[in-house]
Amino acid sequence: MTSIDTGGKPPQNNPQSPALSTEPRWKRQPFANHWRSHAEDFDACKIGMWLFLTTEVLLFAGIFVAYAVFRMWYPEAFANGSHHLDVHWGALNTVILLISSFTVAASIRNAQLNQQGLLKINLSITLFCALLFMIIKFTFEYAPKWAEGKRPGVWFSYPFAADPNEHIWWSLYYSATGIHALHVLIGAAVLFVILLKSFKGWYGPKHYTGIEVAGLYWHLVDVIWIFLFPLLYLIH
Amino acid sequence: MADQQHQGPAGSPTSDKEKLGFDPADPHGFHEGEEHGHHILSMRMLVTILALLLLLTGLTVGSAQAEIVIAEELGITIPQWVNVAVAMTIATIKAILVVAFFMQLYYDTKLNTMILLFCLLTFGLFIGFTSIDMGNRDRIYSWKDGQHTPGGTGGLGLERSAFDQDGNPRFTAVLGPDGEDTGRVRRAREEVSDAITEFSSDPEVARSRLSPEVFERLRRYHEHKKAYRPAPSPNRVTDLSSPRLFAPPDDEEGDANN
Numbered sequence: 001m002t003s004i005d006t007g008g009k010p011p012q013n014n015p016q017s018p019a020l021s022t023e024p025r026w027k028r029q030p031f032a033n034h035w036r037s038h039a040e041d042f043d044a045c046k047i048g049m050w051l052f053l054t055t056e057v058l059l060f061a062g063i064f065v066a067y068a069v070f071r072m073w074y075p076e077a078f079a080n081g082s083h084h085l086d087v088h089w090g091a092l093n094t095v096i097l098l099i100s101s102f103t104v105a106a107s108i109r110n111a112q113l114n115q116q117g118l119l120k121i122n123l124s125i126t127l128f129c130a131l132l133f134m135i136i137k138f139t140f141e142y143a144p145k146w147a148e149g150k151r152p153g154v155w156f157s158y159p160f161a162a163d164p165n166e167h168i169w170w171s172l173y174y175s176a177t178g179i180h181a182l183h184v185l186i187g188a189a190v191l192f193v194i195l196l197k198s199f200k201g202w203y204g205p206k207h208y209t210g211i212e213v214a215g216l217y218w219h220l221v222d223v224i225w226i227f228l229f230p231l232l233y234l235i236h
Numbered sequence: 237m238a239d240q241q242h243q244g245p246a247g248s249p250t251s252d253k254e255k256l257g258f259d260p261a262d263p264h265g266f267h268e269g270e271e272h273g274h275h276i277l278s279m280r281m282l283v284t285i286l287a288l289l290l291l292l293t294g295l296t297v298g299s300a301q302a303e304i305v306i307a308e309e310l311g312i313t314i315p316q317w318v319n320v321a322v323a324m325t326i327a328t329i330k331a332i333l334v335v336a337f338f339m340q341l342y343y344d345t346k347l348n349t350m351i352l353l354f355c356l357l358t359f360g361l362f363i364g365f366t367s368i369d370m371g372n373r374d375r376i377y378s379w380k381d382g383q384h385t386p387g388g389t390g391g392l393g394l395e396r397s398a399f400d401q402d403g404n405p406r407f408t409a410v411l412g413p414d415g416e417d418t419g420r421v422r423r424a425r426e427e428v429s430d431a432i433t434e435f436s437s438d439p440e441v442a443r444s445r446l447s448p449e450v451f452e453r454l455r456r457y458h459e460h461k462k463a464y465r466p467a468p469s470p471n472r473v474t475d476l477s478s479p480r481l482f483a484p485p486d487d488e489e490g491d492a493n494n
Contacts, residue, residue: 046344053355054354058355058359064359068363068366072367091293095293098286102286106279113276215338215339222334222338226327226334229327230327235316
């Protein structure tokens with residue numbers, strides 16, 4: 001240990017400046033002052049993330065309940081509206097999200113085993129999947145439908161609607177998939193930061209809280225899509 | 237502490253544990269033997285879970301397509317609730333796989349599982365009580381009938397209506413505080429109105445394009461209303477813009493309009 005003024009704190013909580021150490025960042029990563037160990041810090045972060053995820057689940061719960069109510073009221077509108085969605089794009093997007101979930105889980109494993117190269121590759125694949133998901137969503141799903149007049153609420157102008165209440169279906173479709181797509185974007189942004197940090201050696205066996213927590217968020221986005229996909233595309 | 241990297245607080249090297257006979261960072265031994273949060277999933281496990289998830293995705297898409305094919309080829313219409321139940325069951329299995337293994341809840345502290353389960357309980361209350369409300373709106377107050385059309389799960393086989401099979405009202409119904417039926421008749425009127433704008437400006441033509449079901453609904457409504465209607469309230473507000481294409485058997489409708 002070099003003699004650094006730690007200001008009376010335990011040395012562990014004062015990482016040496018990069019200039020003074022050649023050790024990778026994850027080895028010097030401190031835990032917060034109010035915890036006794038890395039394990040406690042890690043667990044606390046994880047519990048906090050789970051609590052946040054419950055609020056996310058309840059956000060989508062509102063959409064699911066709206067879906068149930070409006071479907072009960074206007075089953076014909078939902079059946080007609082659902083036929084306008086292409087199952088192939090929905091299924092492809094499901095596969096893409098599942099693969100991206102797999103790569104995130106694999107990247108946590110890579111961090112735990114200090115496989116720095118694979119860690120970056122897996123994170124990059126995840127980001128690529130997120131990009132692919134958004135491209136498919138906008139180019140092949142939103143754009144053509146919007147152009148045909150299959151729009152939410154008051155903007156609905158599709159001339160061949162078979163049911164007078166079909167705009168309700170489209171409102172629900174756009175709000176559900178739109179909020180989900182927003183979550184994909186946020187998750188991708190967080191994972192991008194994680195990827196940048198991984199290039200600086202932030203994550204390794206001793207410290208991978210960031211990947212773990214971002215991964216939880218990404219998996220939740222996947223889980224939400226797992227339910228949205230059959231509800232919107234499959235149940236006629 | 238089970239954490240390999242743990243070092244004691246300042247001034248207490250790990251040898252303190254041996255000297256003192258207990259861990260000064262964890263004197264009560266709350267965390268002894270805990271390995272949670274540091275489970276490393278094997279690659280084989282991860283690939284297996286992914287394969288299962290993809291398989292289940294194929295299965296749910298296949299079952300939805302099969303329903304259409306069976307209906308077209310064999311003429312057998314599978315009840316809608318079967319389709320819903322199959323799709324939702326597969327989705328739940330997929331979600332459990334992701335949560336338990338990709339999110340490592342299976343290896344995690346039980347507290348995180350409890351947090352999630354409590355959240356799901358809340359979700360269950362939300363959707364459960366809403367469903368009870370929606371599914372039973374017409375059972376007591378017939379004037380609320382028509383605020384929803386039975387659907388969703390196909391009513392789980394129960395066709396609920398304020399009217400029985402012979403068209404007689406099931407309950408000596410309350411028609412609402414102002415005696416105006418707010419449900420079915422309004423819906424029927426909307427359909428008539430939509431038919432006019434969509435097909436023709438001629439009421440007769442529009443009527444011919446509509447399903448007899450709509451008119452049957454209107455007829456029953458008027459009969460029902462005639463039998464059970466309370467004295468009209470002077471404060472009643474009725475929708476003057478609605479076209480009145482259907483002449484009820486005995487026209488009491490609209491007396492407050494004029």
